[in-house]
Amino acid sequence: MSMFCFQCQETANNSGCTVRGVCGKSETTANLQDLLIYVLKGISIYGLEVNRFERIDNNIGLFIAKSLFATITNANFDDERIISLIKEGLDIKKRLKERLLSVSIQKEFFENIPDCALWYPENVDDFHEKAKEVGFLSYLDEDIRSLKAFIIYGCKGISAYADHAAILGYEEQEIYDFLMEGLAATTQDLSINELMEVLKRTGKCPPPVELEKGEIVGGFAHHQVLALKNKIVEAVKTGKIKRFIVMSGCDGRHKSREYYTEVAKALPKDTIILTSGCAKYRYNKLDSGDIDGIPRVLDAGQCNDSYSLVIIAQKLAEAFDITDINELPLSFDIAWYEQKAIAILLALFHSGVKNLRRGPTLPGFLTPDMAKVLVEKFNVKPIGEVSEDIKAMLSGN
Numbered sequence: 195m196s197m198f199c200f201q202c203q204e205t206a207n208n209s210g211c212t213v214r215g216v217c218g219k220s221e222t223t224a225n226l227q228d229l230l231i232y233v234l235k236g237i238s239i240y241g242l243e244v245n246r247f248e249r250i251d252n253n254i255g256l257f258i259a260k261s262l263f264a265t266i267t268n269a270n271f272d273d274e275r276i277i278s279l280i281k282e283g284l285d286i287k288k289r290l291k292e293r294l295l296s297v298s299i300q301k302e303f304f305e306n307i308p309d310c311a312l313w314y315p316e317n318v319d320d321f322h323e324k325a326k327e328v329g330f331l332s333y334l335d336e337d338i339r340s341l342k343a344f345i346i347y348g349c350k351g352i353s354a355y356a357d358h359a360a361i362l363g364y365e366e367q368e369i370y371d372f373l374m375e376g377l378a379a380t381t382q383d384l385s386i387n388e389l390m391e392v393l394k395r396t397g398k399c400p401p402p403v404e405l406e407k408g409e410i411v412g413g414f415a416h417h418q419v420l421a422l423k424n425k426i427v428e429a430v431k432t433g434k435i436k437r438f439i440v441m442s443g444c445d446g447r448h449k450s451r452e453y454y455t456e457v458a459k460a461l462p463k464d465t466i467i468l469t470s471g472c473a474k475y476r477y478n479k480l481d482s483g484d485i486d487g488i489p490r491v492l493d494a495g496q497c498n499d500s501y502s503l504v505i506i507a508q509k510l511a512e513a514f515d516i517t518d519i520n521e522l523p524l525s526f527d528i529a530w531y532e533q534k535a536i537a538i539l540l541a542l543f544h545s546g547v548k549n550l551r552r553g554p555t556l557p558g559f560l561t562p563d564m565a566k567v568l569v570e571k572f573n574v575k576p577i578g579e580v581s582e583d584i585k586a587m588l589s590g591n
């Protein structure tokens with residue numbers, strides 16, 4: 195096997211791309227991306243320790259976010275760029291280590307650090323050699339590998355949004371710190387339960403800050419939808435709206451995604467679809483009609499507006515005096531493709547959402563045992579046959 199990548203929904207046989215990515219990613223690029231993540235883990239180990247006595251520069255957090263973003267699906271196949279990020283990362287790692295050596299740090303810290311913090315290559319040839327041994331297959335236990343992948347992919351998704359926010363002038367130290375915490379956790383010998391705790395924290399991002407106001411056709415975050423709140427509440431009370439189905443997420447090229455078009459077509463006319471992200475392109479051209487002037491497809495915007503759907507659900511819960519979001523007449527039937535959707539899934543878990551469908555397939559990086567844990571803890575299930583899924587969602591399952 196020359197490479198191993200199982201981070202997206204199109205991974206070969208839903209288990210892993212091992213020769214060349216279905217996306218076109220080469221073996222060299224895949225391995226260099228693994229090495230970049232390895233270097234980021236080393237930075238994180240030193241960075242967290244420096245953070246204990248002085249704040250590390252935000253530029254280091256931003257570097258981690260940019261580098262993780264460079265490794266998400268279809269973001270960057272430029273080997274020279276990945277190599278230059280690895281070199282920059284090695285420099286940062288060295289500076290952080292020197293800072294620690296310049297102050298009085300417990301000897302045990304340096305006695306217990308893993309290879310990702312200690313590794314310093316002599317030249318770029320060393321990069322290629324090392325890259326072959328530091329990917330996900332280096333985690334030998336499949337369940338541990340599965341959870342560590344889940345954490346890293348969640349961090350990648352967060353990084354895509356964090357990098358974008360930084361370009362717009364908004365940065366959160368808390369997010370950068372968590373990226374280091376998540377990466378460092380994947381270097382430790384943690385149990386399944388301990389990793390589950392880290393995974394839960396991965397979904398706890400500070401809410402986004404509104405950068406501008408405006409209106410566009412098709413929705414603009416939660417404001418457009420909340421403007422209809424009173425009408426919506428009234429329609430629920432009078433029984434004109436029976437259920438909301440959240441069909442957010444990613445689109446993709448596979449025929450299996452027609453499932454979402456078919457669900458949208460077959461949902462009863464007294465249901466409302468709440469959407470965000472490009473999943474909507476599977477059904478937003480259908481003539482879905484309205485319920486007393488409320489469009490049956492309410493669009494919160496792009497995938498980074500998915501947080502708006504949680505706000506909408508919380509506002510509806512307030513209106514109906516419900517404390518548990520899961521008691522609302524609301525079902526989640528979400529499509530995913532890459533790692534931003536993993537971050538959003540984790541954010542939904544963190545918001546207390548349970549009982550959701552995920553398609554067109556469950557992530558290939560989930561082992562059967564870890565998929566079972568997700569079912570038990572969050573009632574996540576794969577999509578099935580359209581009419582059966584609709585029947586189940588309408589009855590609250």
Ligand code: SF4
Nearest residue numbers: 199202205211215217
């Ligand atoms: S990003 Fe997806 S398609 Fe590309 S190599 Fe990884 S798993 Fe395969």
